[in-house]
Amino acid sequence: MGQVRSRLKKMGAGVSAVESFTDLQRRASESDDESEDFTLRHLFQAAERGDLRTMKRIVEENRIPIDITDNSACTPLFMAAKDGHHECVSLLLRQGALADGLRDVSSSWTPLWIASSGGHTECVRLLIDAGANLECKYPETPLYVATREGHAPVVKLLLQAGALTEFSGIPHHSLIEAAMHGHRDYLECIHLIALSGCDLDEPVNQYQQTALHLCSINKNGACMNTLLAHGASVNVTSNYFLVGVTPLHLATKSGCEHLIKLLVTHGADVYLTDENGRRASDWANSAGKNTGCYRYLKYAESNPRPLVYLARWAVRKTLGRKRLQHINDLAVPPNLVSFLWYKTN
Template structure:
């Protein structure tokens, strides 16, 4: 097995920028920004050629290095593996090659970042599926670790979100400093993720502390989000940590304010109240069995809210 290059040697092996490519360091700086506080700067000083190949999607170079004996689970000071790099860049072929070579799909950095989290950060649902099919744990190991579910909602990746939920991830999973996944999707105005979570039975009023998803949607004047939350039974009278109701956060003259005012003067119909109550009685864990009930298709659609 070849000697693993030192940090200095690793730096000297970097290729120069080719015509039409971003300036040297551009991709690296973009990734640092993507990882935010989750990755220490030191991890970029001791990356191996295998890390570089995985990050840049160089499949042939990756396979060559693996065949030469480079450890597939080689880590930086911050425990970043080549699989972390490939997932963060969304390089499916490299992810597959690394997994086939025995990469640890549940490897964590010193900050608790997993390849699954990085796949959600890049919005690559194919990478997410590859990891899950090969034993990646869809649930966060510790409450303070970065959550793949929340990252998918933050990035607005509905496909990644659906993959995680299909593996039994709790749609109401709460991260203390972030809140619920529904709150994050509303905060970042990703209606497709909000809709998916609500259909899976996420608690429509569970947000971050006393702030509800409706507070977040109204504050950003996101009409579609507000409409979805109201349809699924959001309580317009709940107050946040500043003792404010959602209507008091709505921008003057905005569409969210109009929706809330219309809702306040027009009580929910019996049809709406019945659906909300029945879905609550069925319970989130049994919503997936609605299609199996001996009911007319129209009634099933009514209960599923489709």
């Protein structure tokens, strides 16, 4: 602008003319800035509400940076992924938007993280195909947050894409704990995690308790049944705080007779003792000898399990945890398949 003023003066223009011209230039520049701000604001609004037509018009008619950020450092791609607007996500990616946005993907929200948290399966699929970082953290990874929220289809996509089940020093077994405290499709999440090779018998918390211990504490029979079906050890013991305590002990403490029966059916050893030499029946005894839990446990102690039960445990143990999922493929009668799955006695 200074060069223009000098040239006008050399050409003999008066001071007022020079000032008027430069004022017009300044106003034009401000108008351009306001117009660009207006366009960007509309782009973010369109991305957030999933207005594909408006987004397409803005992108095609204006030369604006596709990865522009708002005051929260979020890109239009992030806003579109947040509410599951997969067509807008697809458009932005085709226009060259960065799949991870402009944040530090090692410790921040990314489009993939927010899409996984919301259970937006198609957005997750598009972002994975675009090369999004599967291990971004806020502070959890997309896999962890999808598991916690019970978004089984997203969990499946992330696992298939190679998402790690262990991160930031947090053991992958904590995924099970996340699923157990989740909702909706949490059982399917546990099923998928178990199939991924997660060790179901490793501690999931600071008390060195396993997922089965937590099932007994939380009276979560559905989760317990899923874990047992995938081969979780029924007689696993804790070695910290409550040393030697099994899931059966804790189910007894919770007063859940149906959990006790489920554990015993799957091979729980009613003779195992805690560090003080107490069996599960002794724990039940503290609640009174007339409880159903106590009567059932004393009956189990005095009546050995049928040989057919022992045969089932032996077959499942021989198959091994990783091959249990192939029970349906065995060349045996359907009723035997059901028996091996504990669907019949």
